[in-house]
Amino acid sequence: MSNSITMIEAVNLALQHEMQHDDSVVILGEDVGTNGGVFRATVGLREQFGIKRVLDTPLAETMIAGLSVGMASQGLKPVAEIQFMGFIFPTMEHMIGHAARLRHRTRGRLTCPMVLRVPFGGGIHAPEHHSESTEALFAHIPGLRVVIPSSPARAYGLLLAAIRNPDPVLFMEPKRIYRLNAQPVEDNGKALPLDRCYTLREGSDITLVSWGAMIKETLEAADQLKKRDISCEVIDVVTLNPIDHQTILASVAKTGRCVIIHEAPKSCAVGAEISATIAEQGLLSLQAPVSRVTGYDTVMPYYRMENHYMPNSADIIETVTSTLEFS
Amino acid sequence: MSNSITMIEAVNLALQHEMQHDDSVVILGEDVGTNGGVFRATVGLREQFGIKRVLDTPLAETMIAGLSVGMASQGLKPVAEIQFMGFIFPTMEHMIGHAARLRHRTRGRLTCPMVLRVPFGGGIHAPEHHSESTEALFAHIPGLRVVIPSSPARAYGLLLAAIRNPDPVLFMEPKRIYRLNAQPVEDNGKALPLDRCYTLREGSDITLVSWGAMIKETLEAADQLKKRDISCEVIDVVTLNPIDHQTILASVAKTGRCVIIHEAPKSCAVGAEISATIAEQGLLSLQAPVSRVTGYDTVMPYYRMENHYMPNSADIIETVTSTLEFS
Amino acid sequence: MDTVYTAEIHYSSYLSESGTALQKMPQWAEKPEQLVHYYRNMVLARQLDNKIIALQRTGQIGTYASLLGSEAIDTVLGELMLKEDVLVPYYRNHALQMLRGLPMGEMLSYWGGDERGNSSPAMAEDFPNAVPIATQALHATGVATAFKIRSEKRVAVTVCGDGATSKGDFMEALNVAGAWQLPVIFIVNNNQWAISVPRSIQCGAATLAQKAIGAGIRGEQVDGNDVIAMHESVNEALKHAREGKGATLIEAISYRLSDHTTADDATRYRSNDELKAAWDREPVKRLQTYLHSQGWWDEVQETAWQNEVSQIIQKGVDHYLAMPPQPIENLFDYLYAELPEALQEQRDKLIRNAQPGGSHHE
Amino acid sequence: MDTVYTAEIHYSSYLSESGTALQKMPQWAEKPEQLVHYYRNMVLARQLDNKIIALQRTGQIGTYASLLGSEAIDTVLGELMLKEDVLVPYYRNHALQMLRGLPMGEMLSYWGGDERGNSSPAMAEDFPNAVPIATQALHATGVATAFKIRSEKRVAVTVCGDGATSKGDFMEALNVAGAWQLPVIFIVNNNQWAISVPRSIQCGAATLAQKAIGAGIRGEQVDGNDVIAMHESVNEALKHAREGKGATLIEAISYRLSDHTTADDATRYRSNDELKAAWDREPVKRLQTYLHSQGWWDEVQETAWQNEVSQIIQKGVDHYLAMPPQPIENLFDYLYAELPEALQEQRDKLIRNAQPGGSHHE
Numbered sequence A, B: 001m002s003n004s005i006t007m008i009e010a011v012n013l014a015l016q017h018e019m020q021h022d023d024s025v026v027i028l029g030e031d032v033g034t035n036g037g038v039f040r041a042t043v044g045l046r047e048q049f050g051i052k053r054v055l056d057t058p059l060a061e062t063m064i065a066g067l068s069v070g071m072a073s074q075g076l077k078p079v080a081e082i083q084f085m086g087f088i089f090p091t092m093e094h095m096i097g098h099a100a101r102l103r104h105r106t107r108g109r110l111t112c113p114m115v116l117r118v119p120f121g122g123g124i125h126a127p128e129h130h131s132e133s134t135e136a137l138f139a140h141i142p143g144l145r146v147v148i149p150s151s152p153a154r155a156y157g158l159l160l161a162a163i164r165n166p167d168p169v170l171f172m173e174p175k176r177i178y179r180l181n182a183q184p185v186e187d188n189g190k191a192l193p194l195d196r197c198y199t200l201r202e203g204s205d206i207t208l209v210s211w212g213a214m215i216k217e218t219l220e221a222a223d224q225l226k227k228r229d230i231s232c233e234v235i236d237v238v239t240l241n242p243i244d245h246q247t248i249l250a251s252v253a254k255t256g257r258c259v260i261i262h263e264a265p266k267s268c269a270v271g272a273e274i275s276a277t278i279a280e281q282g283l284l285s286l287q288a289p290v291s292r293v294t295g296y297d298t299v300m301p302y303y304r305m306e307n308h309y310m311p312n313s314a315d316i317i318e319t320v321t322s323t324l325e326f327s
Numbered sequence C, D: 001m002d003t004v005y006t007a008e009i010h011y012s013s014y015l016s017e018s019g020t021a022l023q024k025m026p027q028w029a030e031k032p033e034q035l036v037h038y039y040r041n042m043v044l045a046r047q048l049d050n051k052i053i054a055l056q057r058t059g060q061i062g063t064y065a066s067l068l069g070s071e072a073i074d075t076v077l078g079e080l081m082l083k084e085d086v087l088v089p090y091y092r093n094h095a096l097q098m099l100r101g102l103p104m105g106e107m108l109s110y111w112g113g114d115e116r117g118n119s120s121p122a123m124a125e126d127f128p129n130a131v132p133i134a135t136q137a138l139h140a141t142g143v144a145t146a147f148k149i150r151s152e153k154r155v156a157v158t159v160c161g162d163g164a165t166s167k168g169d170f171m172e173a174l175n176v177a178g179a180w181q182l183p184v185i186f187i188v189n190n191n192q193w194a195i196s197v198p199r200s201i202q203c204g205a206a207t208l209a210q211k212a213i214g215a216g217i218r219g220e221q222v223d224g225n226d227v228i229a230m231h232e233s234v235n236e237a238l239k240h241a242r243e244g245k246g247a248t249l250i251e252a253i254s255y256r257l258s259d260h261t262t263a264d265d266a267t268r269y270r271s272n273d274e275l276k277a278a279w280d281r282e283p284v285k286r287l288q289t290y291l292h293s294q295g296w297w298d299e300v301q302e303t304a305w306q307n308e309v310s311q312i313i314q315k316g317v318d319h320y321l322a323m324p325p326q327p328i329e330n331l332f333d334y335l336y337a338e339l340p341e342a343l344q345e346q347r348d349k350l351i352r353n354a355q356p357g358g359s360h361h362e
């Protein structure tokens, strides 16, 4: 029997499962202990596993990342939380310079099986710096996996996979859908594959490629387009580094058209890599130019204007329509 | 009369010129004072302008960036040096969260006319972390200009432009060509335009798009291809954010083919944005898929293997050849 | 073994928790004017805080960080800083921002998710709120560097919480302030909690003031619930900085009487007893008791002032609620001094989408 | 004003600059064995340093950071740390790395631009050199956290320079080490220079040891040119950490007798007089003088040992020079535990390009 749970509950469930089955899993971060995390991702874990496995850290993101590298080198599996994506930048020297390189630098002598969890994205009317989507900064880093779930079930299975993965993983959680759309998730300890795109809907007219909270908008658009007899294949990229281009290319080979949707600003984002790869490797199968529906190349505004910034299903439908009209 | 000078001398000349003509220009960084910078970019400036305008800082990159933001908010024009690109990551919270946003956040009340100079790229047999090319991490940031010169004359004119620009600029200097190919540079105080691609060679068969030290390899490739009667248009992108796509699109509209060359790892790099934009907006003019000649998606190796990592003119020629053969 | 360095950290207070004098008062506090003035401002801050929380609860304003318990800190800083000094605040300094000139309505608009809350010309060269913890400490040192370079007798004042003292930015800022003897003051509003993390877990040192020692700057503790002690300490630090003698770290001992923000529920992680004890030490009541005991303030004045404050606040709220929405093209128009050509098309699209029939028209 | 905290920083030394006893020696130093052993290791380190510089000058090795002047620090740490402790070094600890088991030839290969210099199984769980300044301090606290979580009586030891103490990482590491009472030792090799930046510009505090005060951990200064003082200080700190009592910051006062690296020219920024004075205090000669004065070492032994050392070094260099190049596919094969499919094509291309006729065949 499995209950219907939300994504944030699925995150909590995966953490709990893995801590129970693997003593080396240790949680750390700001407010993850007594408070159970500002989004409640770690609620109950301190009580269950004690203060040696759920560590409330001082307020210092560089430290959280650097400490995790040191702990991971000792064979622990730190799962660190950064409270919001807007506060992740101090971790970058350690994530890029150390976490992503420790295995390479030591030719496998030391490794870094850590996970850095971070909620990201807009849409919850949060204060400044609480709504960014900067996955592109990490997707460019060799050695660092970037994984983003878009449903409770995938959050559960992918987080298990991320923790078990012997290399560092940035696990980005689309907080806008933390509590939307509960679904049954069985606590069966089954990890889902990383480095794979997930095809959420099969379709024949056009391929929609997205990730994170934009999957919600994308699926909504696909539903509405279906009513107009337009058949969308919807691909959730899930792992943004390394990207499983083959699944996307195979889909576009079939549909001939593609729209990529993400919340981050357009320029030099992950959408560019996907669009470029499709055109470079699938040029002849393209019946229309690939289009990107994205955030603007501007600062994520304070919440009053955030809805103007963020792409929505109407934008997607509009772009799909013009892509289908192209000839 | 103008002497032949190298790129590093041109950087020094521009700094000197601007400090002389604008009292608000202040230099800061590690070893920029007495030592004149580890690459000698700031040599002589301390003697000429005194310790209040050339500040040797404590060893702390976050501080260098944060301090610059504070200074710039006061109307100074800090030109800060980060010693190597591998050490730039601690600046990111301030560059992304503050420098790039101060004007936006205060609706123009406070601004951030700072320049962050940083040598980047491989090829000088330097120690670990001294050879990275992570321009993509900054090119994705709205509000932050990213400028890269590839010759002494452009280094001079673009650095003047960067300092005079009322917004923050990341000025990346391809250190491999710091001392290659001296050329006459007149100290005339003329800034070159930002936000513009520079067409270095006109050609009709194919467009080669690159920046930084890879311009050298690209020009060499173009020279050799010319001997085989292949006419390459060579575009130096120069400003990687915001990118002047129009110049590139116009060129590709003419040539129908394009190869993009950069030293950074391939995935989610700036080359992806350019390739994607060409295919999205110029699909019908493309006679062959765009190709990218780039570093591998792996860690920049220690210097023994760096030449295996870095693209060279032979790689470019090979890719141009196959792009021309495509039909 | 030679002793090569010795240091002491001092703690100062003038008013006891129950509002009685602990020592001889400084001269300025022997007359009512300044203290009554402080009291009035603190009452305003407190009542305003209540009002904003009510606005939040009724959906008229966004997530809000209460200032409850830091009234003395903000009030003293607002009084003693000169107009030409520069404030580099954090997100709990809106009382201070108003004392420095920011109209209440515009301050409220910040919490209403509107950048115009940072843009009032009345803010002069003050920084907007820093949300990324401790980053403001470095901006303040940068501002102070500018003052020093230009030989101006101005001071940069920055405020942060106890949690912020653990972040590299804070310590790098102290360090450069010491190395360069900068005219900057670091106020740590040690309200004992960083969201759910208590001071004891944040740092193993006996005081936060002693972080100054490693940077070679002045450091001291002061009762942050005591306007008189705060006044003395801030005054001295400002003088020191203005005279070119360098930076001071003031650890003001206070207590976060509220939840961390309106999005937080502090009952999850701290005891009612602790909170109750903290209310016994709070700054407003304490000063009120003292003023009463001196015969400088009475119930009539209290009622009159509370009423006046209500009206002031209502005006500010009205102003806030009546602000027309900002033009959406602001999203692009303040990103750069001049909009780069490459962004023109995106700007057009933004405007198009917001028009009737557009995908973002609400 | 109450004094709520007092602190002292102590400085310890046993051998004067001219190699005479300054105070009663600890028991272990009243016999020759340990001191002669230290001396031998220091001579080896010094001669090796000369050799590597010669290799660099003749193009046989890359940019190199000399250890000249830090022989005492490395030698003592190499002796007192237990095998099961973990070293988290910086780029000037190669003598220490060798004492902990890294074969000389492999150590040299690191400076020869080859990752295999970090990969010897003899390094056990020790970290490779940290190039990004001060980052290692946090890795060491992470290692110490693992020890503490697992209740192991092991100690993490990390070394950095004086410049590194200004970087946030260092201070964040001290802070968490204090908050969590971690079994970690921070050794600051205060060699007075960070490339061209003198200690006086780096920090306004009288000592760097006092950075410990703000974190609530032990902090002390020691003569880093004095093996006896170093031994006492390190021994005590290890004991303290191993007993679960927490961290220590040891500021070892030394001098960078060399250029910063072989890419640097220190004459540009520091005076000959200062350098000359520093040579009068250097650790090897000082200990030699003391050993001579005690009758524990003589010219014959010196010559014999110098010769032996030459041979040891020559062997190491031969080993280094004879190492076959590493397989180029290492570029991909250690990036992830398993190569992601998406990278297979790039790996193939790398190999193809390196083959005869390929674009990267040299």
Ligand SMILES: Cc1ncc(C[n+]2csc(CCOP(=O)(O)OP(=O)(O)O)c2C)c(N)n1
Residues within 6 Å of the ligand: A030, A059, A061, A083, A087, C092, C131, C132, C133, C160, C161, C162, C163, C164, C165, C189, C191, C193, C194, C195, C256, C260
């Ligand atoms: C760099 C960064 N990390 C995390 C956060 C999330 N956050 C907001 S306030 C806060 C606690 C701050 O505590 P403290 O410094 O004591 O200030 P207080 O709110 O108690 O006044 C945290 C962790 C943030 N804003 N910035």
Ligand SMILES: Cc1ncc(C[n+]2csc(CCOP(=O)(O)OP(=O)(O)O)c2C)c(N)n1
Residues within 6 Å of the ligand: B030, B059, B061, B083, B087, D092, D131, D132, D133, D160, D161, D162, D163, D164, D165, D189, D191, D193, D194, D195, D256, D260
């Ligand atoms: C984060 C970072 N910034 C800058 C550098 C460049 N750099 C290498 S060594 C050095 C000076 C270090 O001085 P110190 O910490 O005193 O150590 P020392 O070399 O004197 O032993 C600098 C600035 C670096 N390696 N890492």
Ligand SMILES: [Mg+2]
Residues within 6 Å of the ligand: C161, C162, C163, C189, C190, C191, C192, C193, C194, C195, C256
């Ligand atoms: Mg607090």
Ligand SMILES: [Mg+2]
Residues within 6 Å of the ligand: D161, D162, D163, D189, D190, D191, D192, D193, D194, D195, D256
């Ligand atoms: Mg040093």
